[in-house]
Amino acid sequence: MIIVGELINTSRKSVKEAVEKQDADFIKKLAQKQWDTGADYIDINCGTMIGTELEMMKWLVNCVQEVIEAPLCIDSPDPAVLDAGLSLCKYGQPMLNSISDEEGRFDSTLPVILKHEAKVVALCMDSKGMPETSDDRIRVAGNLYNKLTGAGVADENIFFDPLIKPVSSVGTAGIEVLESIRKIKEKFPKVHFMCGLSNISYGLPNRKLLNRLFVAQSMAIGMDGYVLDPTDKKMMGTVYASRTLLNQDEYNGDYLYAYRKGIYS
Amino acid sequence: MANLDSIAQNVLNGNIKKVSDQVNELVNGGTDPIEIINNGLIQGMNLVTPLFKSGEMFVPEVMRSAKAMNTGMNLLKKYISDEDIPSKGKVVIGTVEGDLHDIGKNLVGMMLETSGYTVIDLGVDVKKENFLDSISKYNPDIIGMSSLLTTTMIKIKDSIEYLKNKGIPDQIKIIIGGAPVSQKFADEVKADGYSEDASSAVALCDSLLAVAK
Numbered sequence: 001m002i003i004v005g006e007l008i009n010t011s012r013k014s015v016k017e018a019v020e021k022q023d024a025d026f027i028k029k030l031a032q033k034q035w036d037t038g039a040d041y042i043d044i045n046c047g048t049m050i051g052t053e054l055e056m057m058k059w060l061v062n063c064v065q066e067v068i069e070a071p072l073c074i075d076s077p078d079p080a081v082l083d084a085g086l087s088l089c090k091y092g093q094p095m096l097n098s099i100s101d102e103e104g105r106f107d108s109t110l111p112v113i114l115k116h117e118a119k120v121v122a123l124c125m126d127s128k129g130m131p132e133t134s135d136d137r138i139r140v141a142g143n144l145y146n147k148l149t150g151a152g153v154a155d156e157n158i159f160f161d162p163l164i165k166p167v168s169s170v171g172t173a174g175i176e177v178l179e180s181i182r183k184i185k186e187k188f189p190k191v192h193f194m195c196g197l198s199n200i201s202y203g204l205p206n207r208k209l210l211n212r213l214f215v216a217q218s219m220a221i222g223m224d225g226y227v228l229d230p231t232d233k234k235m236m237g238t239v240y241a242s243r244t245l246l247n248q249d250e251y252n253g254d255y256l257y258a259y260r261k262g263i264y265s
Numbered sequence: 266m267a268n269l270d271s272i273a274q275n276v277l278n279g280n281i282k283k284v285s286d287q288v289n290e291l292v293n294g295g296t297d298p299i300e301i302i303n304n305g306l307i308q309g310m311n312l313v314t315p316l317f318k319s320g321e322m323f324v325p326e327v328m329r330s331a332k333a334m335n336t337g338m339n340l341l342k343k344y345i346s347d348e349d350i351p352s353k354g355k356v357v358i359g360t361v362e363g364d365l366h367d368i369g370k371n372l373v374g375m376m377l378e379t380s381g382y383t384v385i386d387l388g389v390d391v392k393k394e395n396f397l398d399s400i401s402k403y404n405p406d407i408i409g410m411s412s413l414l415t416t417t418m419i420k421i422k423d424s425i426e427y428l429k430n431k432g433i434p435d436q437i438k439i440i441i442g443g444a445p446v447s448q449k450f451a452d453e454v455k456a457d458g459y460s461e462d463a464s465s466a467v468a469l470c471d472s473l474l475a476v477a478k
Binding site for chain 1: 323324328366367368371372389445
């Protein structure tokens with residue numbers, strides 16, 4: 001199970017302001033907080049900084065590494081920004097977020113993965129568009145798998161993102177994702193998964209409840225990576241509780257540790 | 266007893282069966298189909314829009330209302346010729362080049378269609394040349410461009426500049442939307458309008474066309 005802390009993202013207003021003001025203190029605190037609450041990786045995304053994304057990425061990576069020795073998830077659609085961020089990563093095996101099978105994007109991103117021996121989030125989409133059915137996702141995942149492993153990326157370093165759509169606009173969005181995970185796992189048992197959660201609940205009230213339940217449901221079928229807010233105690237509680245229920249937590253150790261630390265409620 | 270108000274209420278409630286029963290009943294009883302469309306079906310969606318905007322109704326409920334309305338429309342189509350179907354105007358929509366996201370764009374299309382606009386959806390990854398082609402092909406009043414990604418937002422700017430350089434008529438209005446898009450951005454790229462969500466898009470089109478007419 002890998003939890004990627006999602007809070008350092010300039011699409012969030014407070015982070016954007018901090019980056020614009022070069023408020024290192026704010027960023028450091030945000031990184032520390034996510035690390036303390038159980039994130040395994042810290043995501044860094046400054047994609048909204050049009051024109052200055054590359055410089056800001058370097059600044060953010062250095063900033064975070066001054067305060068925690070955490071592996072980072074460098075998040076950008078731009079290979080040059082990915083390369084710049086990954087070049088500075090000092091701790092653990094970094095993660096690249098993300099590649100897809102879209103024309104142009106795959107070929108320009110692959111060399112960056114290989115250069116840094118990074119883990120990679122692979123979006124199950126190609127130039128034909130966003131996937132609808134689980135069969136769409138299997139087809140794209142199969143192509144990505146063959147191309148990535150063919151280039152030397154180990155199975156264990158591939159994290160498929162099935163791309164979640166809102167159940168409010170596509171009723172089958174949830175079960176199609178569950179089906180995709182099951183089928184991909186059956187075909188490529190050693191790969192991992194990674195997904196964001198907020199899409200699933202778009203357009204509905206009480207979104208956090210739906211997000212948490214989807215964690216429990218998807219984990220039961222083999223999902224093993226989430227990009228989420230680790231400071232959300234109820235969410236982390238669901239993650240720890242699900243792991244323990246699924247026997248992914250020896251002697252319920254992490255569940256009890258988190259209980260004593262007050263990480264979830 | 267079926268009447269126009271009860272049809273509007275049933276559209277609001279998303280009761281597909283009742284809408285189709287009552288539309289049949291009224292049309293068989295001699296009510297003008299155009300009247301049923303305007304004061305029953307579209308009126309129902311007019312009740313939906315403010316409730317959606319205020320957060321009292323949610324996306325799936327709006328979709329259900331739209332389905333109820335469209336079911337009624339399809340029943341009435343055989344009684345009226347295409348050109349007699351009331352339309353507030355023609356809107357071409359599409360997600361710009363390089364961007365494959367369609368949920369928000371589809372929602373805008375649905376809201377416009379159910380409020381009485383004729384909507385032509387060019388789909389996703391729409392090149393600026395295709396927006397241009399759509400003008401001669403469909404003769405729209407409004408062109409709507411959508412982008413979800415900060416990386417493709419720039420294509421909105423490119424497309425608008427391209428259309429303006431090609432000298433498209435002033436009366437064709439260009440509106441834009443999408444998560445990273447703002448009024449500020451719309452002003453910068455000289456779009457005629459911006460709306461932050463699907464329900465405001467209807468009001469935006471209404472006001473743009475009222476001004477133009």
